[in-house]
Amino acid sequence: MKLIRFGEPGLEKPGVILTDQWLDVSAIVMDYNEDFFADNGLERLRNHLNSPGLSAGILPVVDPAVRLGPPVARPSKLVCIGLNYEDHARETGAPIPAEPVLFMKATTAYCGPFDDIIIPKNSSKTDWEVELAVVIGRKASYVDEASALQYVAGYCLHNDVSEREFQLERGGTWDKGKGCDTFAPIGPFLATPDEIADVNDLRLWLTVNGEPMQSGHTSSLIFKIPTLIAYVSQFMTLLPGDIISTGTPPGVGLGMKPPVYLQPGDVVELGIDGLGTSRQRVRAYAPASD
Structure with missing residues (x-):
């Protein structure tokens, strides 16, 4: 399945993509949130959509001009892995990590795949990063690698926007350069694992103003997804x-x-095989009007 959330910020409704149509499932599902995933919501939604008495025509069609929000309701945590491609570590002058490098993005950075990126106040070094994001499907604590993929609800496209001066030149941890508002555009959809033939065989790309900047492949991840899930779950639930x-x-x-x-x-555009594309226009910070 491909899950979407649509509507204005804070008012998003759940939907699905079936045969290239966006369909509203808010009569079936409250939201794609922690309770949904914890209560076997994916399987129940799949069964409902596949039930003999249901035809796609029963579900309201969503206007494709509507705003897409991030495909999962605001999560409790956004955990990021740093320097997980050797060539990226080398280009930044960092050593190849012996263990996964962890940092967090503030959940207030979370936004939709076509929302604007806002350059923070006093920023001079706002940067882009196309990434594969993994959505956890059930509570995971002290998971072993052999069973780690059983905890995956699906995969998404993510632009890990970063302010390099805040991250690297202001002391302390990376988090202060990673959690600014709009610094986590995610989507356009969540693809369940059955939608992806091989998560280790996906091309990632990113352009700025149409000029190619990033081109990579998930086969080059230093630490693969089972390792990452198992590793992170040793330090936090x-x-x-x-x-x-x-x-x-x-x-x-x-x-x-x-x-x-x-x-x-x-204008930043990015994509991953099987996970769609997103596009963000960059604008300067401006104080909110009264």
């Missing part, structure tokens, strides 16, 4: 709906000589 973002391939602005960063008016 992962709840249904939580997201692990698996790292970015080379081609980020920080790694260019000289570095190149996002400017107001830029």
Whole structure:
């Protein structure tokens, strides 16, 4: 299945993509949130959609012009993996990690796949990162690698937007450069594992203003998805709906000589095989009007 959430921010409804139609399932499902995944919601939704008495015509069609929100309701955690492609580590001058590098993105950074990226106040080094995101389907604590994929609800496209000065030049952890508002556009949809033939055989790409910047392949991940789920679950309990973002391939602005960063008016487009594409326009921070 492919799950979407549509509507204005904070008012999104759940939907599905069936035969290229967007269908409203809000009469069946409250939302794609922790309770949904924990209560075997994916299987129950699948069974409902496959029931003999249901035809696609019964479900309301969603106007494709409507805004798409992130495909999972705001999770309890966004856990990210740093330096998980060797070429990306090298371009940033960092050593190849012996263990996964973990950092967190604030859930207030979470936004839809076509929402604007807002350059933060006092930012001069806002950067892009295309990534494969994994959505957790059930509570995971001290998971072993052999069973780790049983905890996966699905996969999404993620732009791990980053402010490099905040991240690397302001002391402390990376988190302060990773959690700014709009720094986690996710979607357009969640694809359940049966939609992806081989998650280790997916191409990732990203362009800025139509110019290719990133091109990578999930086969190059240093730490594969079962390792990441098992590893993260040793340090924190992962709840249904939580997201692990698996790292970015080379081609980020920080790694260019000289570095190149996002400017107001830029357009970032990105995609992953089987997970669709997203597009964000960049704009400058402006105080909210009264």
